Amino acid sequence: METMIGLPFTPKVLIVDDKPYDVKxxxxxxxxxxxxxxxxxxxxxxxxxTRKFKPHLVLLDIRLPDIDGYEVxxxxxxxADLKEIPVLFISAYGDVTDxxxxxxxGAVDYISKPYEFEEIFARVKTHLMLRSLQIxxxxxxxxxxxxxEEKTKELVEVNKKLAMLDATKNELLQLVANDLRTPLTGLxxxxxxxxxxxxxxxxxxDQLKAYDKAKQQMLSTLEDALLLTQIDVSNTDRxxxxxxxxxxxxxxxxxxxxxxxxxxxxxxxCEAKDFKIFGDQNLLTRAFTALFEIAIxxxxxxxxxxxxxxxxxxxxxxxxxxxxxxxxxxxIGTFFDLSSSARLNILGGELGIKPAIVHRIIALNGGSISxxxxxxxxxxFIIKFPFI
Numbered sequence: 001m002e003t004m005i006g007l008p009f010t011p012k013v014l015i016v017d018d019k020p021y022d023v024k025x026x027x028x029x030x031x032x033x034x035x036x037x038x039x040x041x042x043x044x045x046x047x048x049x050t051r052k053f054k055p056h057l058v059l060l061d062i063r064l065p066d067i068d069g070y071e072v073x074x075x076x077x078x079x080a081d082l083k084e085i086p087v088l089f090i091s092a093y094g095d096v097t098d099x100x101x102x103x104x105x106g107a108v109d110y111i112s113k114p115y116e117f118e119e120i121f122a123r124v125k126t127h128l129m130l131r132s133l134q135i136x137x138x139x140x141x142x143x144x145x146x147x148x149e150e151k152t153k154e155l156v157e158v159n160k161k162l163a164m165l166d167a168t169k170n171e172l173l174q175l176v177a178n179d180l181r182t183p184l185t186g187l188x189x190x191x192x193x194x195x196x197x198x199x200x201x202x203x204x205x206d207q208l209k210a211y212d213k214a215k216q217q218m219l220s221t222l223e224d225a226l227l228l229t230q231i232d233v234s235n236t237d238r239x240x241x242x243x244x245x246x247x248x249x250x251x252x253x254x255x256x257x258x259x260x261x262x263x264x265x266x267x268x269x270c271e272a273k274d275f276k277i278f279g280d281q282n283l284l285t286r287a288f289t290a291l292f293e294i295a296i297x298x299x300x301x302x303x304x305x306x307x308x309x310x311x312x313x314x315x316x317x318x319x320x321x322x323x324x325x326x327x328x329x330x331x332i333g334t335f336f337d338l339s340s341s342a343r344l345n346i347l348g349g350e351l352g353i354k355p356a357i358v359h360r361i362i363a364l365n366g367g368s369i370s371x372x373x374x375x376x377x378x379x380x381f382i383i384k385f386p387f388i
Contacts, residue, residue, distance in 0.1 A: 279365030
C-alpha cells in the first residue's frame with residue numbers, strides 16, 4: 001500500500017462514525033499509510049474532538065446517535081477556527097439528493113458505502129495535498145503580511161525623518177530669506193544714497209539703469225524665495241473655496257500694469273465670463289501675477305499680450321499669448337522646474353524662480369500649466385482648471 005508521501009507534515013485524520021467495526025478497519029488502514037487518527041462516535045463529540053485534535057481532514061458519517069453529519073458539517077463550517085478543515089462524507093446514503101445536501105452543508109467530497117479502501121485512500125490523499133497547499137499558502141500570506149507590516153513601519157519611520165528634514169530645510173530657508181531681507185534693505189538704502197547723491201554725476205544712465213534692474217531683481221527673487229518656502233511649509237493659512245476666475249485675473253492684471261506700462265506693453269483682457277474655480281484666492285492671485293510678469297518679460301516693446309478664457313474638454317482654460325521672445329527648445333520641457341538652468345539662461349535670468357512659483361501654486365490648487373513656442377516669435381501659456 002502506498003503511503004502519504006509528498007506531504008510536509010504527518011496527516012491527522014478524524015473519523016466520525018458510531019459503527020465500531022467500520023471505524024476499526026478504517027483506522028487500521030489509515031495508520032498503515034502514515035496517518036495519525038482520532039475517533040468520535042457522535043456529532044457533538046466530533047465537534048469537540050475537532051477543536052482539540054486539529055485534524056487536517058474529517059471523515060464523517062451521516063447517521064449519528066445525536067445530531068446528523070449534515071449538522072456537524074454546518075457547525076464546523078460556521079466556526080472560524082475550524083471552517084478550513086476539509087470534510088469528506090462516508091455514508092450508505094448514496095442518492096443524488098443526499099450527496100447534494102452533503103455538498104451544500106460544506107463537504108468537499110462524498111464517498112458511498114460500501115467502499116474500497118483504495119478509493120478512500122486516493123480521495124483522502126488528494127484532499128490532504130490540497131489542504132497542505134492551502135496551509136502553505138496561509139503561512140506564506142502570514143509571512144508576507146508580517147513583512148509588509150515591518151516594511152510599512154520602516155517607511156513610516158523614514159517618512160517621519162524625511163518630514164523632519166524637509167521641515168528643517170524649509171524653516172532654514174525662511175530664516176535665511178527673512179534675515180536677508182532686513183540687511184539687504186539697509187544695504188540698498190546706503191547704496192541708493194551713495195549712488196544717487198554722491199556718484200550720480202559720475203555714472204551714466206545705463207549704469208544707473210543696470211543698478212536699478214539688479215536691485216529690483218535681487219529683491220524680487222528674495223520675495224519669491226520666501227513665498228516658495230511658505231507654499232512648501234504649511235497649508236494652515238490657506239483658505240480654499242469657490243473663486244470667480246475673472247476676479248483673480250483682474251486683480252493680477254492690476255498688480256502688473258506698472259510693469260507693462262514701463263515696457264509699453266498692452267494687455268488685451270479676455271471677455272468676462274462667469275467661471276468659477278476651487279482654490280485659495282490669495283495664492284492664485286500671486287500665481288497669476290507672476291505669470292503675467294513672465295509674459296511681460298517675454299513681450300517685445302509696444303506689443304500686446306492676448307488673454308483668452310474659455311472651456312475645453314471639461315476644463316476651464318486660460319491662454320496667454322505673447323509676441324516677442326521665444327523659449328530655446330532645450331528649455332521648454334524644464335521651464336517650470338526650480339532646479340532647471342532655464343531660469344538662468346532665458347532673458348538673461350530676469351525670470352528668477354517665478355516659473356516654479358506659478359507651477360507649484362497652480363498645481364496646489366488642482367490646476368495645470370503648460371508652455372510652448374507659437375510661431376517664429378511667440379510664446380503661449382495655457383492654464384487649466386477642472387469644472388466645479
